[in-house]
Amino acid sequence: MSGAPRLPPAARAIRQGDRRALARAITAVENDDPAAAPVMRALFPLTGRVPLVGLTGPLGVGKSSLLSALIGLLRERGQRVAAIAVDPSSPFSGGSVLGDRIRLERRPDDDGVFFRSMASRGESGGVAASTREVARLLEAAGFDIIFVETVGSGQVDVAIREIATTSVVVLVPHLGDEVQTLKAGLFEIADVFDVNKSDLPGAELAARDLTELATLGTPRGGWRPRIVRTSTTTPSGIPELWEAVLAHEQFLDSSGARQRGERARLAAEISGRLSSRVGREVRRRLELDAELRELLDRVVAREVDPASAADRLYRDRFRVK
């Protein structure tokens, strides 16, 4: 491995497949531990080459079951697969989250699979950034394909586009009303639509409906979303789902969209990090810095409105020169 001796010990251990070093680094990233920075810095140049496949969709549509089925398929093909499940922020949806863990972690003897659950803590920019960092660690550890399962606050996670190279939106037959109203939004997100639970009635109709919409819409960046049908219970359609993902990955390479997408994601990552950091700093200084506290006092006294206060702060303190 060229350059390997210059890696910090923790980064080298990750490259060599040390699972404990990998788990420790992931925890450090999740906790915003400064110890993660040198490891991330050293590994970054080695990353950005593997498919990062996002699975999103309403609660209970079968995302985790599909993930299990896809992992099974890819393991048979000899690929090393990692999966990150971004938990919904509410701890009270715990039942199915626990179910996910049980379903996915039951491969204790297989070192070609790695599964990690991550808490999503409010700020979606923050989740996207730390998910991408964890994905980089997994890539550096030698995984060939990385999956991310998320449930967004609006049922489908828009932030998945900031993470994934290919986004799969999973739906079920008889799309509910809320999904109907989301449809336009779904087309902004989905590279692949999967109608799962196609063992239930109505799957064909749902798939046809989506196909029609996909044909009518303008293809985003030259790609028309693929529509597939799966059932994890039968099981059926799993290889076809993977084929659709690969077709999109190949499109990214042949069209030059991969570089453009990565550039946009990295720009979002930098600005997301910067704005959350500036936001924290401003909140802290509004109480600690005498001048800023006085400004806040004046806003509280209704002498200055919040927008003018923000304008003034931006102008005086934060404008990028």
Ligand SMILES: Nc1nc2c(ncn2[C@@H]2O[C@H](COP(=O)(O)OP(=O)(O)OP(=O)(O)O)[C@@H](O)[C@H]2O)c(=O)[nH]1
């Ligand atoms: N009939 C049928 N049931 C399925 C299928 N796939 C999953 N299920 C069931 O749907 C339920 C939810 O499956 P999960 O895989 O946990 O769904 P999920 O989308 O990961 O759920 P959350 O992570 O809680 O949003 C479980 O009871 C599964 O057994 C399918 O293809 N057909």
Ligand SMILES: [Mg+2]
């Ligand atoms: Mg799940």
